[in-house]
Amino acid sequence: MKAIAKTFKALGDETRLRILALLVNRQELCVCDIMAALELPQSTISRHLSYLRNAGLVVDRRQGKWMYYKIMIGEVGEASLLFNLLSVKLFENGQAAQDQCSLKKYLDTKNTNSCD
Numbered sequence: 001m002k003a004i005a006k007t008f009k010a011l012g013d014e015t016r017l018r019i020l021a022l023l024v025n026r027q028e029l030c031v032c033d034i035m036a037a038l039e040l041p042q043s044t045i046s047r048h049l050s051y052l053r054n055a056g057l058v059v060d061r062r063q064g065k066w067m068y069y070k071i072m073i074g075e076v077g078e079a080s081l082l083f084n085l086l087s088v089k090l091f092e093n094g095q096a097a098q099d100q101c102s103l104k105k106y107l108d109t110k111n112t113n114s115c116d
Contacts, residue, residue, distance in 0.1 A: 003056070010055035011086065014095075015040070016048045020071065021096040022103055023058065024087045028070035029103075033110075037103035 010016060015038070022037055023029060034045050049069055052058045058069045090096045 006055050007057070010052055010057055013048065013051075015044070016052055017086075017090060018095065018099055019045070019048055019052065020057065020086070021090040021093070022099055023069060023071045024090065025100075026070070028061075028068045031067050031069070033103065033106065034069075036106040037099050039102070 011020075018038055019034055022034060031042060031045055031049065034049075035042055038045065046067075049058065049060070049067075053060055053069075057072060059072050060067055060069050062068075
């Protein structure tokens, strides 16, 4: 019961829902990518990602100085049905669509300016 309550608490915040909406169709995103799409400071994004990680909804990995996050699709467990429904509802929301558009513009610019 506590795990389910923790999941609902994690989903009960607009910023965390916006982050999940960005992550749902991506392999993973860097914190800087999420910051650019949502136009929020690093401290805010990191705090919300930590909450999602502690609830078991996302997993992180470090690559050099960058942190990358992705949804734990196969490991959401009891929340998987809820998460599937939620992901559908997130994309019916105008804010999620705007965030996706902002992310796409940012990533296109980032990839164009890359020296790799």
